[in-house]
Amino acid sequence: MNIRIINIGDELLIGQVINSNAAVMSRYLLAQGFYVDRTVVIGDKGDAIFREISDAFRQVDAVILTGGLGPTKDDITKKVICEYFHTQLVLHQPTLDFVSGWLAGRGVQMSDTNREQAMVPASAVVLPNRCGTAPGLWLEQDGKVLISLPGVPYEMDELMRLEVLPRLSAHFHPGEHYLCKTVQTIGIGESTLSDLLEDWELSLPEHIGLAYLPDSGIVRLRLSGKGNDLQKLEKEMDAEVEKLCALAGAYVFAKEDLPMHEIVFKLLCQQGKTMSTAESCTGGYLAHLITSIPGSSCVFKGSVLSYANEIKENILHVSSDDLQTYGAVSQQVVEAMAVNVREKFNTDFALATSGIAGPDGGSPEKPVGTVWIAVATPDGVRSECFHFGNAGGRLRVVYRSAVRAYNMLRQYLQNR
Amino acid sequence: MNIRIINIGDELLIGQVINSNAAVMSRYLLAQGFYVDRTVVIGDKGDAIFREISDAFRQVDAVILTGGLGPTKDDITKKVICEYFHTQLVLHQPTLDFVSGWLAGRGVQMSDTNREQAMVPASAVVLPNRCGTAPGLWLEQDGKVLISLPGVPYEMDELMRLEVLPRLSAHFHPGEHYLCKTVQTIGIGESTLSDLLEDWELSLPEHIGLAYLPDSGIVRLRLSGKGNDLQKLEKEMDAEVEKLCALAGAYVFAKEDLPMHEIVFKLLCQQGKTMSTAESCTGGYLAHLITSIPGSSCVFKGSVLSYANEIKENILHVSSDDLQTYGAVSQQVVEAMAVNVREKFNTDFALATSGIAGPDGGSPEKPVGTVWIAVATPDGVRSECFHFGNAGGRLRVVYRSAVRAYNMLRQYLQNR
Numbered sequence: 140m141n142i143r144i145i146n147i148g149d150e151l152l153i154g155q156v157i158n159s160n161a162a163v164m165s166r167y168l169l170a171q172g173f174y175v176d177r178t179v180v181i182g183d184k185g186d187a188i189f190r191e192i193s194d195a196f197r198q199v200d201a202v203i204l205t206g207g208l209g210p211t212k213d214d215i216t217k218k219v220i221c222e223y224f225h226t227q228l229v230l231h232q233p234t235l236d237f238v239s240g241w242l243a244g245r246g247v248q249m250s251d252t253n254r255e256q257a258m259v260p261a262s263a264v265v266l267p268n269r270c271g272t273a274p275g276l277w278l279e280q281d282g283k284v285l286i287s288l289p290g291v292p293y294e295m296d297e298l299m300r301l302e303v304l305p306r307l308s309a310h311f312h313p314g315e316h317y318l319c320k321t322v323q324t325i326g327i328g329e330s331t332l333s334d335l336l337e338d339w340e341l342s343l344p345e346h347i348g349l350a351y352l353p354d355s356g357i358v359r360l361r362l363s364g365k366g367n368d369l370q371k372l373e374k375e376m377d378a379e380v381e382k383l384c385a386l387a388g389a390y391v392f393a394k395e396d397l398p399m400h401e402i403v404f405k406l407l408c409q410q411g412k413t414m415s416t417a418e419s420c421t422g423g424y425l426a427h428l429i430t431s432i433p434g435s436s437c438v439f440k441g442s443v444l445s446y447a448n449e450i451k452e453n454i455l456h457v458s459s460d461d462l463q464t465y466g467a468v469s470q471q472v473v474e475a476m477a478v479n480v481r482e483k484f485n486t487d488f489a490l491a492t493s494g495i496a497g498p499d500g501g502s503p504e505k506p507v508g509t510v511w512i513a514v515a516t517p518d519g520v521r522s523e524c525f526h527f528g529n530a531g532g533r534l535r536v537v538y539r540s541a542v543r544a545y546n547m548l549r550q551y552l553q554n555r
Numbered sequence: 556m557n558i559r560i561i562n563i564g565d566e567l568l569i570g571q572v573i574n575s576n577a578a579v580m581s582r583y584l585l586a587q588g589f590y591v592d593r594t595v596v597i598g599d600k601g602d603a604i605f606r607e608i609s610d611a612f613r614q615v616d617a618v619i620l621t622g623g624l625g626p627t628k629d630d631i632t633k634k635v636i637c638e639y640f641h642t643q644l645v646l647h648q649p650t651l652d653f654v655s656g657w658l659a660g661r662g663v664q665m666s667d668t669n670r671e672q673a674m675v676p677a678s679a680v681v682l683p684n685r686c687g688t689a690p691g692l693w694l695e696q697d698g699k700v701l702i703s704l705p706g707v708p709y710e711m712d713e714l715m716r717l718e719v720l721p722r723l724s725a726h727f728h729p730g731e732h733y734l735c736k737t738v739q740t741i742g743i744g745e746s747t748l749s750d751l752l753e754d755w756e757l758s759l760p761e762h763i764g765l766a767y768l769p770d771s772g773i774v775r776l777r778l779s780g781k782g783n784d785l786q787k788l789e790k791e792m793d794a795e796v797e798k799l800c801a802l803a804g805a806y807v808f809a810k811e812d813l814p815m816h817e818i819v820f821k822l823l824c825q826q827g828k829t830m831s832t833a834e835s836c837t838g839g840y841l842a843h844l845i846t847s848i849p850g851s852s853c854v855f856k857g858s859v860l861s862y863a864n865e866i867k868e869n870i871l872h873v874s875s876d877d878l879q880t881y882g883a884v885s886q887q888v889v890e891a892m893a894v895n896v897r898e899k900f901n902t903d904f905a906l907a908t909s910g911i912a913g914p915d916g917g918s919p920e921k922p923v924g925t926v927w928i929a930v931a932t933p934d935g936v937r938s939e940c941f942h943f944g945n946a947g948g949r950l951r952v953v954y955r956s957a958v959r960a961y962n963m964l965r966q967y968l969q970n971r
Contacts, residue, residue, distance in 0.1 A: 153585050155737075155812075156770075159573050180577060211749045245744070270947070330627075350566060353707075361566070418839075534847055
């Protein structure tokens, strides 16, 4: 049972907008046992859309389109759908009423352009969109299904969860199950890890595969398996995960596919602890990560972002002697930042970063990518100096620093 | 002259990693006059890769692959390329030497797995990769070109800029030019804007198109044109931009496609001014945005992230009476945050945010998405209350707040 995803939009094709929809949709579909054969991005061109629908209906069982359902002239998906299904647009009153109320609530008058959004292909089942003005559409032909969703990410997300996935599961009964297990490692490079795991990897059964996903200093190992008996498959894969951990144990930090800062958040929650940050080169990214998690206010109190040295001195009370003698990017300064913000904000833990994100600011002694990171705890303070290099630019140094900072706190919380 | 982009990788297909490569590559190609007909994501499957290459070579002039060039067993792109081009892998000594030095510099011993990365299809031109261990490849057949690049984003980026684009321009001489002009608006909805621009849009010549890109409270208007005479096309499009601005003038804030915070950064730089932030619900995102810009240390001094109310009181000296009487999400509190951090950090300007990002924390008087934003200036302080709603979740409230905050500062800096 194969599905194809077609994301329509000139803005995607020319690269003005990154295609996050395909990834979100794939994850949902796979979790329900639907295999995605390919995802395609095309422009708002009638003939290209028509051709993709034709190819898809010959090669797969269902196709999900996003995009082209908006109120402006470049939105042509519905017209092409009518052409393909030999049908025409008719007014869908419930959608018109909804759009009317939606606009009224925003103090906007209904216009002809908006009325267009309530016109749907006559043979379509309408999938109500509670987050926007364009409804989703479901059409069938010879047992195959075409689904058309708005391209706005959170509208697509809601429609996928509330309308598309339940209907797909009811319409097709996915026979084979697909399961993924992810183990995360840190502190070992991809090829060294691959050599370490070589024999075990070669011994994996036919229906279980392994992939390596290096990113920002972490290597995620993804085991994926297929089988008709879900329970048996799960047992098999858990056994392989145990073998993997026995080999790579020293480097494994998680058996779930959560980002490092979410793992730390869970530990802090469980232990009833709080944290703060004092950031220089990471510019608030550590704080942004933890505050993107709902409920983070029980563990995160705040930060001082001391981008300029005078802020390190005046607000964080770092000694100006230390700043002069050792420089901002030093063990003495980063430890003082962590200890002082922990005290000032009265939190159990504090993370501090001080480094050179680049591209400028490097020197022979402290090249771009040199970052000192400290974690202040009830027992004192630990720090480490990292050398991330300059490959990948400024933000890559920030992302890698964030992973390492949260990792240091994780190690303390897990008593390692 | 058409190019197809094929991004290979199970991690992309299953949605574990978002496909940013396609967008980056498309932008580069379009800027050089190459039209991308489609971007496709497929898994690390030999037959799927072979089929995509075959289809592409029948339908377009050049195809660029990313992915599958790594050192592990799931990396099979080179094998498929050899199959398609009827060639075999041979050792490329310069790459072997480079990989050897690269690993030595990281204290890692060369292994067979690494040696594999220096094996290249015999008929390929090697595109040296200075950022990683997998070289790029360029192969030709009947005037058509296949390019294979590593999937790691910053490695792909460097190879595109230094190797691929120059070679593509030398090999093909793109006849038709493609030009894009973007105008950015804020404060008007997509469909209202569309109605306002209707007559002008209908009057656009055949070869110039208009698209609407709404995002986080901003609507970008993208004019795209094709033509053989670049200067003539540019003149035509500039004239259309002027007509557009005459109609939508009140809402236009930029005629360049830069994010709001980068526009503000340029203004602060030009005017030799500095800023700080005091953030609650945005959790450091305003600071993260400005510090992601190289050179931001001349304008940005730092922030206090007062996620907990005690930090608003103790560090930002917001009056506890105000916190009790009006609540944290209020004009009084957000203005005090902005004024106090401006003074404390001794900056020309300060931005402050206080709101409810959700999903919890809302009330009938202050529902999720209620955000007060203030900008403190040499002349005093301005504030505004926004109602972003809860559609799209927590981070959407954060992103929209950031746009509005930087917009308020932009308005002051541009005397509006």
